[in-house]
Amino acid sequence: MVGPNRNWKYNNPVNLWVVDPEDPRYAEHFGGLIRALGQRYDGHPDLEAVDLSIVGAWGEGAGSELLSRDAREALVNAYTDSFRKTPIIALLMDRETNTYAASQIPVGWRIDCLGDLGFWAAEQNGWSHMYDFYPREIINFNVSDAWIKSPVSFEICGTFLNWRDEQKYNREQVRYIFDQSLKWHVSSFNAKSSPVPPEWSDLVDDWLRRMGYRFALRRFTCPESAEVNGKLEYTTWWENLGVAPCYKDFAMAIRLRSGDRSEVFITGADVRNWLPGDIVYDDCIFVPWDFPTGPCDVQVAIVDKLKHEPRVSLAIRGKQPDGWYQLGKVTITSDKLLLKDP
Numbered sequence: 001m002v003g004p005n006r007n008w009k010y011n012n013p014v015n016l017w018v019v020d021p022e023d024p025r026y027a028e029h030f031g032g033l034i035r036a037l038g039q040r041y042d043g044h045p046d047l048e049a050v051d052l053s054i055v056g057a058w059g060e061g062a063g064s065e066l067l068s069r070d071a072r073e074a075l076v077n078a079y080t081d082s083f084r085k086t087p088i089i090a091l092l093m094d095r096e097t098n099t100y101a102a103s104q105i106p107v108g109w110r111i112d113c114l115g116d117l118g119f120w121a122a123e124q125n126g127w128s129h130m131y132d133f134y135p136r137e138i139i140n141f142n143v144s145d146a147w148i149k150s151p152v153s154f155e156i157c158g159t160f161l162n163w164r165d166e167q168k169y170n171r172e173q174v175r176y177i178f179d180q181s182l183k184w185h186v187s188s189f190n191a192k193s194s195p196v197p198p199e200w201s202d203l204v205d206d207w208l209r210r211m212g213y214r215f216a217l218r219r220f221t222c223p224e225s226a227e228v229n230g231k232l233e234y235t236t237w238w239e240n241l242g243v244a245p246c247y248k249d250f251a252m253a254i255r256l257r258s259g260d261r262s263e264v265f266i267t268g269a270d271v272r273n274w275l276p277g278d279i280v281y282d283d284c285i286f287v288p289w290d291f292p293t294g295p296c297d298v299q300v301a302i303v304d305k306l307k308h309e310p311r312v313s314l315a316i317r318g319k320q321p322d323g324w325y326q327l328g329k330v331t332i333t334s335d336k337l338l339l340k341d342p
Helices: 024-041 069-080 095-104 129-140 160-165 171-183 198-210
Strands: 050-052 088-091 108-114 152-156 188-190 215-221 225-227 231-240 251-258 261-270 277-286 294-303 325-333
Touching: 024 069, 050 069, 069 095, 088 095, 108 129, 129 171, 171 198, 215 294, 215 325, 251 277, 251 325, 261 277
Parallel strands: 050 088, 088 108, 108 152, 152 188, 225 325
Antiparallel strands: 215 231, 231 277, 251 261, 251 294, 294 325
């Protein structure tokens, strides 16, 4: 499948002998592998996202703009047909490839040189990723709003130590890089396992707090008491202090707990739609007829829908050892109708 040419004609980022992506067998066999992976792993709770990698050394997309329409669409479809539950992320390759992928299903995007303020400026007439490529191509590739439905992920250019020791970045430059990434709604970051210089640790910590989603429950109200077999209404005001939603299909849950008895109520709130800013969700739960009377704890958590276990750390106090957050107490009283003699 490599074809007769032993030198890949596209010399960016590296000149290597690679598979000919126009050979139909490439889409058949490589695409078949992707489809098999999707059949087995799509929606797996431990799979955060899938990288849409189709051509180029290291799967970084070099030469994607040279693909024919048939080859491009066949390779992209292998991913978009196969992963409908697990988010897909695509490198900013070229306008045609990124636009086509996003036309099939919501697709996030990634970049692999966050922090390039001029790594190769002397050789490229001042050109850099942060000033020239990313601001323009995020718009030109039609991915400006992709973050609303799919994640955005960045890889560092060089390492943090390279920024400090070779590029000679100062705190203001580092803060600028982080602020730009937040503007682009970053959810995850690959630092290549490089250490953070101590003098920048506060900047990195603040950046991580603002990255992705960060849910804070600002207010929760409910009556002081409720009857068994009755309704307990509540109101909530949340705030997403981050720059992106949660892309996992988690659920907001309320738990009533009294001694050894607890009941978890999965709400209808879709946290995937909790964009940065305020969120209001009001509803009610029905207290089981056999729930113990007396004071009980009212707790909240963002849980997985299968095991009902907390999956998200909230930006509030009150976290219990099992991950639920204590909100207060409600007194459960007897249902007078159930106590009446027939």
